[in-house]
Amino acid sequence: MRWILLIGLLAALSGCRDEVRMLTAEELQAFFTHDRKISFTRLALSGTAVLRTDGTFEVTIPRLGEDTGTWRLDGDRICSRWAEFRKGQELCALAGALPDGTYRGMFAASGTRLGDFWFVK
Numbered sequence: 001m002r003w004i005l006l007i008g009l010l011a012a013l014s015g016c017r018d019e020v021r022m023l024t025a026e027e028l029q030a031f032f033t034h035d036r037k038i039s040f041t042r043l044a045l046s047g048t049a050v051l052r053t054d055g056t057f058e059v060t061i062p063r064l065g066e067d068t069g070t071w072r073l074d075g076d077r078i079c080s081r082w083a084e085f086r087k088g089q090e091l092c093a094l095a096g097a098l099p100d101g102t103y104r105g106m107f108a109a110s111g112t113r114l115g116d117f118w119f120v121k
Helices: 002-018 025-031
Strands: 036-042 045-051 056-061 065-074 077-082 090-097 103-107 113-120
Touching (some): 025 065
Antiparallel strands (some): 045 056, 056 065, 077 090, 090 103, 103 113
């Protein structure tokens, strides 16, 4: 019985990864030709961020507060450095499109899920 549950779990998890279509460098560049506002969820946290074309951003996470930082594109990765959160360390992530029109961020180094985001109109 345990083997059946394990096989089912592995099949479900691998199916989730297949639903994500990774974005190319060109697709990422096209998203940020003008200032963009996004909403995001990561674990039990959610918030909003405004990414500006000058490479700066402002983020609001109701449970943590507000922060600012810088962002840049590095090929098919988006890299950010927050002034306070993450103690100023840079994080680079890949982004993938989901069938429902939202996007998933993943650690560039490991492919581990960071969270989901969507553009606010």
